[in-house]
Amino acid sequence: MKIINKIISIMMIIFLFLIVLLSNLQYLAFDKNFYIHEFNKYGIEDVTGMHSSQLNKVVARIQDYLFGKVDSLQLNAVIDGQNQKVFNERELEHMKDVRELFKNGFLIRNIMIFLYILTALFLYIKKEDIFNYTYRGMLFVVLFLIVAVAVVSLDFNRWFVYFHLLFFNNNLWELDVTRDRLIQMLPEGFFSDISYLTMRNSVIVYIIIGFVSYLIKGKDHDKIGLN
Known part of the structure; x- marks a missing residue:
C-alpha cells in the first residue's frame, strides 16, 4: 500500500506541475499588456506597417479566436495606410492548428485539476502527509525547471523547431517573415519571452506552494493521526 501511495503522490505532483504551468501560459497568452510590451520591444509597428491601435485590434481578434469566441481569424x-485583409490562407490554416492546440491545452489543464483533487483526497483519506509530498515535489519541480530553462536558453531556436515538429x-508553421504578418507580429523573440516568463512565473508559484507546504507539513498529519 505504501508503494501505491508513493505512486499516487508522484501523480499528484505531476498534475499540480501541469496545472500551474498551463495556467501561467494561458494568462500570458491572453494578456494584452504583454503583447503591447512585446510590440514596443521588437518595433512591430515599423515591421508590419500597422499603427498600435491596429495591432491591438488584431491581437484582440487573435485572442478571441484562440479562446473560441469567434469562428474566423480573418x-x-x-x-x-491601406485597409486590407491581415492574414493569408497559409496563416489562417496554421492558426486553426494553433487553436486546436489551445483547446486541448484548456482541456488537459481542467482534467489535471480534477485528477489533482482526486489524488489529494485519496492521500488524505489514507492519512498521508500531503503537504510533505508537495514540499518535496516542489523542490524537484523547481530544480527541473531551472535546468530546463538553462538548456533551452542555450539554443531556443532548436527547441522552438522541436516543439513545432512534435x-x-x-x-504550415514555417512562415516567411518578408510576407507573413503573423510572424512579423509574433517573431521568435516573442515566443522566447513568453516561454521564459511562463517558466519564471511558474517557478515563483512553485516556490510559494513549496514554502507554505513546508510550514504546514507534519502538522496536518499529526492532526489526522490524533483522530
Whole structure:
C-alpha cells in the first residue's frame, strides 16, 4: 500500500506541475499588456506597417479566436495606410492548428485539476502527509525547471523547431517573415519571452506552494493521526 501511495503522490505532483504551468501560459497568452510590451520591444509597428491601435485590434481578434469566441481569424486593418485583409490562407490554416492546440491545452489543464483533487483526497483519506509530498515535489519541480530553462536558453531556436515538429503534423508553421504578418507580429523573440516568463512565473508559484507546504507539513498529519 505504501508503494501505491508513493505512486499516487508522484501523480499528484505531476498534475499540480501541469496545472500551474498551463495556467501561467494561458494568462500570458491572453494578456494584452504583454503583447503591447512585446510590440514596443521588437518595433512591430515599423515591421508590419500597422499603427498600435491596429495591432491591438488584431491581437484582440487573435485572442478571441484562440479562446473560441469567434469562428474566423480573418479581419481587415489599416496597413501602410491601406485597409486590407491581415492574414493569408497559409496563416489562417496554421492558426486553426494553433487553436486546436489551445483547446486541448484548456482541456488537459481542467482534467489535471480534477485528477489533482482526486489524488489529494485519496492521500488524505489514507492519512498521508500531503503537504510533505508537495514540499518535496516542489523542490524537484523547481530544480527541473531551472535546468530546463538553462538548456533551452542555450539554443531556443532548436527547441522552438522541436516543439513545432512534435505538436504539428504539417509545415504550415514555417512562415516567411518578408510576407507573413503573423510572424512579423509574433517573431521568435516573442515566443522566447513568453516561454521564459511562463517558466519564471511558474517557478515563483512553485516556490510559494513549496514554502507554505513546508510550514504546514507534519502538522496536518499529526492532526489526522490524533483522530
